[in-house]
Amino acid sequence: MLKKIFVLFLLTVTGVALWQSFRHAPFGENRVGDVENPETVSAFYLKHSPETLHTANSVTAIVVNFRGFDTLGEVTVLFLAATGLASILYRRKEDEEEEGGHLPVRVKLKSSTLVRTGAKILFPLILLLGIYVFVHGHLTPGGGFQGGAIIATGFLLMFITYKRFNVNHKIMVWLESLSGLAFVLIGLYGLVAYGSFLQNIPWTGRLNDLISGGLIPLIYIFIGIKVATELTNVLDTLMNTKPRKK
């Protein structure tokens, strides 16, 4: 009880401090400033996203180009989480023999025919939607992360509907490695050709064309593939952990 009071006290202090300090940044106030003569980063991005990069979605422009280095790190975080997860939940041969067989034990209840047929129809549609989202990442809301996550939910649907649905690990490893490498290589191309890592090519097309923004759509497609494979890997590893028998 004393602990709870102490915790509540601590939290209240933190909360009040936060509230007070965010009062200095009133809600809805325009802090971006003049876009034509940018003094803040946001104004600079809003100016150069359509003018220089010809990318309609300026969030995409920031994520992939202006702050692309963050995104490379972020993809790496996801990759490392998948690796860490695999190392934490790695199953040794002995464990598997002890627990009998190595078939994935995912769903104890058999799903109904309706669900299974529905999943079969939905799965390609979800994949298509995911691909659409990351291909149009520079034009409309969405992009590599969103598309990748959508594709992963498609695989999730298959995992929970079909007991024996398994992803092809060989293809996954190839896709995962190659898409990650492609991202790095595109970055290195910028370093070699224009002297700065991840620098975009000068040709950026016309605003709101499907092929515009220079390398941005290409990078976002690779990010999409990478994120989709990593998330599916995470789900696969977690789904295949077998509950302990009594």
Place this chain on the structure above:
Amino acid sequence: MIFIVFLVIMAVILIAAAVYSVVQKDLLYAVLGTGVVSLVLSVFFYLLQAPDVAITEAAIGIALTTIIFIITIRNTTRDEDKYSEDLINRFKPEEDA
């Protein structure tokens, strides 16, 4: 007016869902509560003119996070006060066709 009412209702649902998922003893429902938090949050993001974030939160927060929580509950216990009961015996295993 209708929008501000809508927004306030959203805010109330958000907080209620968060409190529910902290207070609820049945962890499965608690996890569904966090799913609701994510769902309302993504509506919030949409209203705050952040469609990119809304889509991300919808795909990752609602679907993937919830499912990995459920997998974990399946591997541990479902009742918050019973730390070592096995949930798995509640389901009878069946063979796949």
Place this chain on the structure above:
Amino acid sequence: MVISPVHYIVAPLAAAFFIPLLNKLYDDAARVVPGIVLGYLVVVSAVLVPQVLYNGPITEIIAGWRPPFGINLVMTPFSAILALLVSFMAFVIWLYGFRFRRTLKGGVVMYYEILQMMMTAGALGIILTGDLFNMFVFVEIAGITAISLSAFYRDRDGAEAGFKYMLLGSLASVFLLLGILLLYTQTHSLNMAQIAERMPAVAQGVKIIALIFLLVSLGIEAEMFPLNSWAPDAYSQAPSPTSAAFAAVLGVAAVYALARVSYTLFDAQSVSMFLMVMGFLTMFFAETAAIAQTDLKRMLAYSSMGQMGLVMVALGIGNETALFGALFLIINHAVIKALLFMTGSYFIYNNNSKRLVALNGIHKRLPYVSFLFSLGALAIIGFPPFSGFWSKFYILSGAAKRELLPLIIGILAITIVEMTYYLRVIGRIYFGKEETEPASHKPSINALVAMTSLAVIIVVLGLYPGLISGYLHKASMFLLDKQAYIQNVLSVK
């Protein structure tokens, strides 16, 4: 392609993405490739560090947008020296563990290698980046690898250590995000130089709250009291090369981030007292806890925390002499603690026990390893002929310059505590009741090379501190000079 700071990050990343593929084709790829990459990073340091030290800082822009707008990597003399240290230590640790990892079976080797290599990349990213949010991303990279590595062994309590670290690490990342967001709302920038430039205009209250958030979160990473309970568990449960890397790679990066935030973003004077008090408390509690330990690795971990506390004290004192001492101590601590973990793990390996009691008379079985361990122990206490002496000496004289008598007495008292438990271990090794069992695991040749090279560094730096002191002076001067950092970054076109 000209060698530039971005290679520090890109080379490990590319390798990490490539290893799973390569491992399918060639079995030992996962063990060999990180060595090549880390060796390459040492080469990169050897090229870049002299440039930085003689020609001044390098600022590399990324994605072609100049500093306040794009992300940039900054190599000041201070960060250059630490980058050299981190990449060199990571390479030595890889060399040390090369044979050791044969004992791991199956696919886990690959996971281990990738995580261990990426920990170095994360640490290098923290050291090099000039952007606050980018620093957060690298803190997360380092954190996730550290969590996974502390939970690596399944027959130990690794998962528990990992979970503790994960809890505190998540708190740290939430606080870091809040601090970054607060600074962003006030300065409309994420670039550290520009934030520092616009800092005077920020309201005092917001500044203090942002400072608290940043210091707490980086303090968790830098093992600051009282949020450091993850450290002994993580150090003791991780595989030995990883424990060495926690001290020599992660610790260095965490302390660097603390120094950068408190010296560049904020005023050194305003955090001086805080850092001194917290550093001293960290030291005090860690070293007294170390006496009570019965487990070798936990003892070393507490000693690590103590050294981190001393670094924080030195950063708090904040004059040039003390900063010189702090930088020297960071280097010493990385080298010596890595040596202690490396040798200590051979004791553990041979005894099949981490307990200190098992060390009795082990010098008959492992004479050379025992010799190296004692050398490291003496060096870390600060006995005169070794390098540890000089760092403590300069920190104390820095404190003397500011006339902080209680602090000096406190540090000396804690040194006596430190001496007690290290000498006790050395006493056990040499004069403990001997056991006749012959050594079952002799150190392999690569481990011997790694350990000996570290020991040579300790002795040489102890006898001739003049070899590096010029550079360290330059680096600590530069850390104090906030305006130079801002100008260097913002003047890049």
Place this chain on the structure above:
Amino acid sequence: MNSFQEVFIRYRELMEIAVYGVAILLIFIGLYAVLTKKHLVKVVIGLSIMDAGVNLLFVGVGYITNHTAPIFSPGYEDAADKMVDPVPQALVLTAIVIGFAVTALALSLVIRLYRHHKTANIEQLNSLRW
């Protein structure tokens, strides 16, 4: 849409509470769960609520009254000075993905802990103590 905007101006204070207040409250609730709950899964739930709060705070800070989403779709090509701040949105994208990664890692640790100790009570995990 127009009435929406008018309402936004008039009720800015209310909005501030509805966004900043809710975000801070979410962080509060999450932290409370992390610090006081004993079941491991509950602790991780707390973490994810906390993350949600931080994300909402980010997006809320970037919001500007009456401005549109930062997307230059046809018809909005010249509306750069009428758009919300895109930077916090980009940062939140990163933060959400990183948060998911950390949550997944945490849950895998929970599974490992449960297998090892056969309990999910955080207070019974005391094989490592001072």
